[in-house]
Amino acid sequence: MKLKTLYAALTAAYLTMAFGAEESANRGRTMNLVKSGITKGTTSTYTTLVATKCTIRGKFATDLAIQTNTATPTTDAGNASAVFRKLTDNQATVLVFGVNAAGAIQLAQGTIEPTEVGVTTTAGAFMHPPQFPQLPSDFCPIGYLLVRTAPDAADWTPGTSNWTATGITASAVVEVTELPDRPQTS
Numbered sequence: 001m002k003l004k005t006l007y008a009a010l011t012a013a014y015l016t017m018a019f020g021a022e023e024s025a026n027r028g029r030t031m032n033l034v035k036s037g038i039t040k041g042t043t044s045t046y047t048t049l050v051a052t053k054c055t056i057r058g059k060f061a062t063d064l065a066i067q068t069n070t071a072t073p074t075t076d077a078g079n080a081s082a083v084f085r086k087l088t089d090n091q092a093t094v095l096v097f098g099v100n101a102a103g104a105i106q107l108a109q110g111t112i113e114p115t116e117v118g119v120t121t122t123a124g125a126f127m128h129p130p131q132f133p134q135l136p137s138d139f140c141p142i143g144y145l146l147v148r149t150a151p152d153a154a155d156w157t158p159g160t161s162n163w164t165a166t167g168i169t170a171s172a173v174v175e176v177t178e179l180p181d182r183p184q185t186s
Helices: 003-019
Strands: 045-047 054-056 091-099 105-114 140-149 168-170
Touching: 054 140
Parallel strands: none
Antiparallel strands: 091 105, 091 140, 140 168
């Protein structure tokens, strides 16, 4: 092979690698760009300390303004806006808070998994971590939390039941830029 031909082939390979298919992996990302300070509120509400700044498929979304003890959504954004599935005794789920392109808060529920049997009002340990939900294309995750129920807990439904109800263990909201690549237990 001639030196010029080899140079041309290597240059073409480099340019394809550097600016072709590899570059497209960095296009159209959905990311949360700030820590909003999202926390569970006092009942079935949520609070943020900073307005959100998100991109959805590469475009900036409208910011969600600061919220104080605002009602949590009562429908599942990850399930065609159906009502949330309730948790019964000794179960766990993951809930993902997010913002849509219009700047509205969204909530999506992951799988419901059995837990070890707890003791009275103390939730049992995870047997299998709940799987993150499928998210709509118009959804930027800003945080997630895990909820477990104890043997003596009343049925618990996201969006309407109290975060601190007897027999309910709801973790702190974990803020994210993107969802982790695997299920979580904390």
